[in-house]
Amino acid sequence: MFKKVLTLSVVFAFIFMVVFAAAPEATSAQETRVGIVLSTGGLGDLSFNDAAYRGLQRAESELGIHFDYIEPADPAEDETALRRFAERGYDLVIGVGFQMSDSLEIVAMDYPHVKFAHVDEAFPDILDNVVSLNFAEWEGSFLAGALAALVSETNNVGYVGGVDFALIHRFEGGFYQGAKYINPDIEVQIRYADDFGDPARGREIALGMYDDGADVIYHAAGGTGTGVFEAAEEEDLYAIGVDSNQNHVAPGHVIASMLKRVDNAVYETVESVVDGTYEGGQNLYFTLADAGVGITDLEELDVEEIQAYEDGIISEDELEKIREMKEELTAPHAAKLAEIEEMIIEGEIEVENWGEIGRPDEL
Amino acid sequence: MNNFVDKVKSILTNLALSLLSITIALIFGVFFILLTEQSPITAYSALYEGAFGDFRAILNTLWRSTPLILTGLAVALPFRAGLFNIGAEGQLLMGGFTAGVVGFYFTNLPAFIHLPFAILAGMIVGGIWGGLPGFLKAKMDVHEVISTIMLNNIAIALTINYGINYFRDTGRQATPRILQSAALLRFNDMADHFIFGKIPFIEIFEQPGIRLHINFIFAIITAIILWFLLFKTTLGYEMRAVGHNPDGAEYGGINASKGVILAMFISGAVAGLAGVGEALGTHLSFMAGMDAGHGFTGIAVALIGLTHPIGVIFGGLLFGALAQGGLEMQFAGVPSDIVMIIQALVIFFVASLQVLKVYLAKRKAKGGVE
Numbered sequence: 001m002f003k004k005v006l007t008l009s010v011v012f013a014f015i016f017m018v019v020f021a022a023a024p025e026a027t028s029a030q031e032t033r034v035g036i037v038l039s040t041g042g043l044g045d046l047s048f049n050d051a052a053y054r055g056l057q058r059a060e061s062e063l064g065i066h067f068d069y070i071e072p073a074d075p076a077e078d079e080t081a082l083r084r085f086a087e088r089g090y091d092l093v094i095g096v097g098f099q100m101s102d103s104l105e106i107v108a109m110d111y112p113h114v115k116f117a118h119v120d121e122a123f124p125d126i127l128d129n130v131v132s133l134n135f136a137e138w139e140g141s142f143l144a145g146a147l148a149a150l151v152s153e154t155n156n157v158g159y160v161g162g163v164d165f166a167l168i169h170r171f172e173g174g175f176y177q178g179a180k181y182i183n184p185d186i187e188v189q190i191r192y193a194d195d196f197g198d199p200a201r202g203r204e205i206a207l208g209m210y211d212d213g214a215d216v217i218y219h220a221a222g223g224t225g226t227g228v229f230e231a232a233e234e235e236d237l238y239a240i241g242v243d244s245n246q247n248h249v250a251p252g253h254v255i256a257s258m259l260k261r262v263d264n265a266v267y268e269t270v271e272s273v274v275d276g277t278y279e280g281g282q283n284l285y286f287t288l289a290d291a292g293v294g295i296t297d298l299e300e301l302d303v304e305e306i307q308a309y310e311d312g313i314i315s316e317d318e319l320e321k322i323r324e325m326k327e328e329l330t331a332p333h334a335a336k337l338a339e340i341e342e343m344i345i346e347g348e349i350e351v352e353n354w355g356e357i358g359r360p361d362e363l
Numbered sequence: 364m365n366n367f368v369d370k371v372k373s374i375l376t377n378l379a380l381s382l383l384s385i386t387i388a389l390i391f392g393v394f395f396i397l398l399t400e401q402s403p404i405t406a407y408s409a410l411y412e413g414a415f416g417d418f419r420a421i422l423n424t425l426w427r428s429t430p431l432i433l434t435g436l437a438v439a440l441p442f443r444a445g446l447f448n449i450g451a452e453g454q455l456l457m458g459g460f461t462a463g464v465v466g467f468y469f470t471n472l473p474a475f476i477h478l479p480f481a482i483l484a485g486m487i488v489g490g491i492w493g494g495l496p497g498f499l500k501a502k503m504d505v506h507e508v509i510s511t512i513m514l515n516n517i518a519i520a521l522t523i524n525y526g527i528n529y530f531r532d533t534g535r536q537a538t539p540r541i542l543q544s545a546a547l548l549r550f551n552d553m554a555d556h557f558i559f560g561k562i563p564f565i566e567i568f569e570q571p572g573i574r575l576h577i578n579f580i581f582a583i584i585t586a587i588i589l590w591f592l593l594f595k596t597t598l599g600y601e602m603r604a605v606g607h608n609p610d611g612a613e614y615g616g617i618n619a620s621k622g623v624i625l626a627m628f629i630s631g632a633v634a635g636l637a638g639v640g641e642a643l644g645t646h647l648s649f650m651a652g653m654d655a656g657h658g659f660t661g662i663a664v665a666l667i668g669l670t671h672p673i674g675v676i677f678g679g680l681l682f683g684a685l686a687q688g689g690l691e692m693q694f695a696g697v698p699s700d701i702v703m704i705i706q707a708l709v710i711f712f713v714a715s716l717q718v719l720k721v722y723l724a725k726r727k728a729k730g731g732v733e
Contacts, residue, residue, distance in 0.1 A: 040652050042699065070690070071699040074572075074655035076645050077690050080423065083572050084694055098535045099650060110571045119536070163528055246708060 039097030145178020173354025202227025413691020428683025434661025450511025452658025458635025463649030466541030489635015497627025
């Protein structure tokens, strides 16, 4: 029996080697090639991985580029994946997420002639062949704060942050300033969940805030935010989403979402590589002025909401609910918000970035 | 002499069985690859190229195997003492976190103190995290599966949720960068090292993209030490006796609780070393997500290695190769989900063919009677 097993496995191994020995190497044409390494979590995160992917899909259809993506199972793979793209002569290599900043820097140093882009982390000493794509979340959050203050009947709004650190203070600061801009006397409740993935905690915090009189809550808390939406549904009150369009998560209760247009930023970077205007060595901030951040449509249904209906995520009734809510609740304030947006772009309103200057002492 | 032949035969049977099961797994994998409309030939040659294609690929396979060998050992040793350590994940996190903090917190220690201090601190904290369930099991009969799972959750909360936020100074979800004096030696820096630099041809390691560091050597040494401990010392004999039959062992004059606590402590320290290597060698800081489920993969590694320390080395190498080659498969256009399915198929078949081996052994025993 021992012999049989041995022979059998040798035969198998032999067949295997013969069949798979000759490896045809894929070669490609002269089109611009873009490689992207997504952060762990990968596609389907409803946040920046998906958004970056959308941006590349758009670039593929509109600019005729070719792109490949890698979803690492382990952050240790990041460096290897980035390096393989660089070695294979991709024109642009993109890394997504804070955890990739070190690896991207190391690889970019080894490949000075390859262009790199990094999403969502600024570099203190940025290399000449790297651009870092960042977002002026404080400007978008200012709009969210202003909208919350306009919609609020109790003069009391809330903010739920994920984890208490610099990046998330950008959202907090923008929201606070926006709400106070509309109504200096409004009460802004601020709480942190210390977790980006704990909906139950988000729900408890939100219920507490509603109990204390808030009627609109904005979150910058990733998965924890789902709990905020649940609380809004339970109490029949309102919430504001973040990063991508989350209005369909709790139809009729999420009155708007602050958008971080990672897709636009990625698309523009690819475009700059295609037409030869790519300029490395900069930390770019995508702002309201170039549609890098913004807020969902306050009057009409957005593409994503209709998409969610077509994909069967929400029913027709729920889509109708969103439409009604927009008509009754947010459309009356659309003009005012457009005006504020214009003022921020023109520099008439200066929004402070609390991620950089810190939270004011009186808070 | 006959004994020796039997031993070689049994090792060869094991190897042949493993080879057979890997082959069957890859054949099943073909169907899944076809679902993605990719050529299985391209996909598998990418798997092979990625894991063994060139010198760098081989070294990086060893690098990916390192934490898996260590967590595999951390599961295998208690297994021999009749304990199921599900807590390698938490022990790895505690060890890695401790080493990461020691690595950046002490700023004026020379390397020959700083590095050993960081490694030992990580291993001891990991050891305590493993020893605690061992103690509870020995003294209060708390089931180790439950206590280690709970300790995993506590470790995640302590290190990733609370610890990183306490120490971090940038938006990066990690502790600050460790100092050079606490970094584990990387193979591509060896040519400049004052001792290793003297080894002839050491400069072949000096090329970009080789990420292997010295922890691999530590892992192999650990496996050998554990083999010696288990099979060549009284303590190891006692542990195995407790594993076979705790009451019998106790009756025979063996202190079962000592064996249980020690096995769990050593296991925790070994898992801690896996975390230490990731923090001080791979990421140069303690980073959220760096555990990557190694503690749980370690269970599969230990079972495939037949919970024998030397077998675990091979189990770890297999998983390291699948991880390293799997990344290359993604470059060949196979989505990461399919890569994961193929990795799972290999585990499944290797594990299930062990059953065949047991059957073979039984038949052989019967044949002996005839």
